[in-house]
Amino acid sequence: MDAMDAVLAAVGSSGLAEVLRASRLVYPLVNATHILGIALLVGSIAALDARILGYRRSVPLGDAASLLLPVTITGLVLAVTTGALLFTVKPQDYAANPVFLVKLGLITLAVANALSLRFRPAWRAALAGGPVTAGLRASAVLSLVLWLAVLVAGRMIAFFG
Amino acid sequence: MNMLPRTLVLGAALATAGAGAVFAHHGWAWTEAEDFVLEGTIVEIYLGNPHASLKVSADDVVWTVDLAPPARTAAAGFVDGVAAPGDAVTAYGHRSKDPDETRMKAERITVNGINYDVYPNDLPS
Numbered sequence: 001m002d003a004m005d006a007v008l009a010a011v012g013s014s015g016l017a018e019v020l021r022a023s024r025l026v027y028p029l030v031n032a033t034h035i036l037g038i039a040l041l042v043g044s045i046a047a048l049d050a051r052i053l054g055y056r057r058s059v060p061l062g063d064a065a066s067l068l069l070p071v072t073i074t075g076l077v078l079a080v081t082t083g084a085l086l087f088t089v090k091p092q093d094y095a096a097n098p099v100f101l102v103k104l105g106l107i108t109l110a111v112a113n114a115l116s117l118r119f120r121p122a123w124r125a126a127l128a129g130g131p132v133t134a135g136l137r138a139s140a141v142l143s144l145v146l147w148l149a150v151l152v153a154g155r156m157i158a159f160f161g
Numbered sequence: 162m163n164m165l166p167r168t169l170v171l172g173a174a175l176a177t178a179g180a181g182a183v184f185a186h187h188g189w190a191w192t193e194a195e196d197f198v199l200e201g202t203i204v205e206i207y208l209g210n211p212h213a214s215l216k217v218s219a220d221d222v223v224w225t226v227d228l229a230p231p232a233r234t235a236a237a238g239f240v241d242g243v244a245a246p247g248d249a250v251t252a253y254g255h256r257s258k259d260p261d262e263t264r265m266k267a268e269r270i271t272v273n274g275i276n277y278d279v280y281p282n283d284l285p286s
Contacts (some may be wrong), residue, residue, distance in 0.1 A: 064197050
């Protein structure tokens with residue numbers, strides 16, 4: 001734990017952290033970009049999950065995925081990058097905040113669930129126009145639940161913990 | 162397919178609800194309605210994002226006194242240099258509803274005879 005404490009202290013005393021703490025403009029803009037990332041991520045993944053679950057079957061799943069997944073990945077990159085920046089302002093506080101830790105755990109599960117699709121032959125087959133299996137629908141439900149839980153946990157950080 | 166997501170939602174909800182309020186600073190919902198006054202000595206001053214705050218020692222207990230976001234705190238006149246650790250401070254506001262949590266949110270702090278009204282609209286007349 002001492003090594004962890006040292007890392008957190010170093011992050012908190014970095015020049016970047018000091019700029020973010022003191023800035024009137026940069027911090028709110030980073031905050032807004034974090035929200036933009038979440039909007040792109042959750043909005044696009046919700047649309048894709050809905051398609052997997054049977055909404056708008058007239059849109060081929062492969063087309064839906066090719067449109068939506070780049071938006072999802074862009075959103076995830078934005079959210080993670082700006083989230084790391086926001087973290088630097090009070091690293092010890094966040095690291096000790098149980099809601100924040102729950103959020104990180106939920107993000108890990110949600111990303112693992114999404115990545116697991118890449119290794120499933122059923123997903124490749126469905127993208128190529130094949131049937132959507134029960135396993136894929138389960139992943140879509142799990143995805144919706146996890147990403148919404150991440151969003152709620154994120155908002156709760158400021159109110160609980 | 163059905164049980165796993167439900168279990169996760171429940172787990173997340175319980176973890177969130179059971180976490181207590183050591184970090185609470187948004188809004189006033191976590192504070193008592195009654196006015197609260199804390200007199201003590203400043204231990205530490207934080208003027209950064211997302212909220213300015215003080216650590217205040219009162220009767221050998223260290224309190225966290227939440228102020229406003231940096232711009233609002235500065236607009237109230239509470240800027241770098243007007244106070245220092247060791248200064249006496251009186252904080253007027255509302256304390257946490259959790260009796261074990263030594264945390265309050267201030268509407269006004271008084272240091273060296275000067276009032277800094279960070280939430281002037283909420284001050285009792």
